[in-house]
Amino acid sequence: MSKAAPERQEQLSGLARLPAVERVMALAEASEPVALYGRSQVLDAVRAALDARRDAWRAGAALASAACEAVSVLNEAVQHLSVRAQPRLRSVFNLSGTVLHTNLGRALLPDVAVQAVVTALTQPLNLEFDLATGRRGERDDLVEALLCELTGAQAATVVNNNAAAVLLTLSALASKKEVIVSRGELVEIGGAFRIPDIMNRAGARLREVGTTNRTHLRDYAEALNPRSALLMKVHCSNYAINGFTQSVELDELVPLARQQGVPVVVDLGSGTLADLTQWGLPGEPTVRDTIAAGADVVTFSGDKLLGGPQAGLIVGREEWIRKIRRHPLKRALRVGKLTLAALEPVLQLYRAPELLGERLTTLRLLTRPASAMQAAALRVQPVLQRALGERFTVEVEPMLSQIGSGALPVDLLPSYGLAVRRAGGKRGGRLLLEAETTLRAWPRPVLGRIKDDTLWLDLRCLESGDEALFIAQCAAVTR
16 A cells, blocks of 8 residues: 555545534534524535535645534634624724715714614605695605705705716706806816716717816807807816916806806805804805805705715706706606705704804814814824834824815815824835734724825824724724
8 A cells, every 4th residue: 555545544534524514503502603694694604614624625735633623613604604794884983184085985974863864764754745735745845945945045956966966957957958167167076077978978068168277258158159058167176276267256157147048057066055264164155155146056965065965955046946856867866765864954953053063073073173183192192002013103293184075175174193104213115004904904994094104193083982992992902
C-alpha cells in the first residue's frame, strides 16, 4: 500500500465524521435560532455549512475534528444567518462636516414628524378620504392649504422630489414648445440631473439666451416668439460665478412675461420657507419672496433647507397648478402616505418661526455654536484616542462645516471636531486610509473625510444623545 493511501483513508474517515443534518437540527442549541430565523432558514444554512466542508475536502483540505462537531456546524450556520439578517440601510455617525449630506439621507426629521410617520405606518388614515363629506378626497389637500399659507401661493401640489417637480411642470406646461432659460442657469446637480436633459424628457425645446456669465433682459425679449411656452429661472444653489456677471431678476422678467402672456417658472432647488439671516446664516431667496416677486410657478425640495422628507413641492397660481395636477405624469410621481405624514408636521413648525431654531432639526444643526462642538470634541477625544491606538494622534481642532445638498456652496460654518493623523508627524498614507476603513467597519459606522493628510471628524452633527452612543462604541471597541 502506498504512503498516500493511509492519508487518504484518514481524510475519508474525517469526512464520514461530519454530522447528519438531522443531528445538527436536533441540538438543544438550535431552538433559539429556529425561533428567531425560522426552521427553513436554519435548515438551509446548516446544509450550506456542511456542503462547504465537503467542498473543502474535495479541494484537498484536511477536516479538523472540531469542524466535524454538530455544534461547530450549527454555529457557522447561525453566524451566516446573523450576517445575512443585517439591514443594508444602517445608522451611521455623520462626522463628514456636511449637514444635508445627499448620500446620507439629507435632512433629519424632527420628533413630531417621526411620530406622525409611526402613526401612518401602524394605523389607517384619511389619505384620500374627505372626512367632512364622507367622499373620496385628494391627497394633496392634506398639505395644500398649509403650503399656500406659508408661501403666499394660490395653489400647491406635491411629488416625490424636486427633479420630478421640474419634469412634471415642464411636461404639463411646455410639451412641444420652447422654454427660454439663461445659459448661465443650465445647471447640473448630483445624480446627473441636468436642466437640458429634463427639458428633453419633458418634450420641451430648450431655448438658451445670454452667455455663461451675462444675460440681459433684451436676450429674453428677443427670444420670445409664438412657440414660447414659458420663461424659466433656475436658482444656481450648487455653484457660484463671480466677477464680470449679469443676470435678470424676477422684478424685471415678470413684466416682460406678462406682456407676452407666458408664465414664469422658478426652480429654487433647495428652497427655504424662512429668512435664514435671522439665525445668522447666509441668505437664500425664500419661496414667499419668489411668489411675491411674480413667479407663476415655483418648485423646490422638501428634504434640504426646508428640513422635511424627500419631496418636490410645486406652488403658484391656481390656473397653472391645476394644469400640472391634471397631467398624467402626476399619478406616477405622486408621494405616499409616509411622505405626507412627515411633511405636514414639518410645515406646521414654520407657523412659529421663533421656535423653529430649536424644533427643526436641520436648522438646529446649522446654527449649533462652535463652542458646543468644541466641548463635545474635548469629551470624545480621549476615548477615540484609546480606540485608535498609539499609531495615531487625535487632536481637537477648529474646522469648517458646509450646509450641503447644493445649498449655499461657497458658505462655510465655523465648527470643531477631531483631527486624526499618523503619530510621529509622518505622512498618513495607507495608515490613514486604514483608520478611515476601520471607523467605517464599526457596528455603527463613523464617516469622516480625508484631506491634507488628515482624517477630519466634524462634530456638528453629533448631538448629546449620539455623543453618548459614540463614546460607548469607542469604549466597546477598546475592550
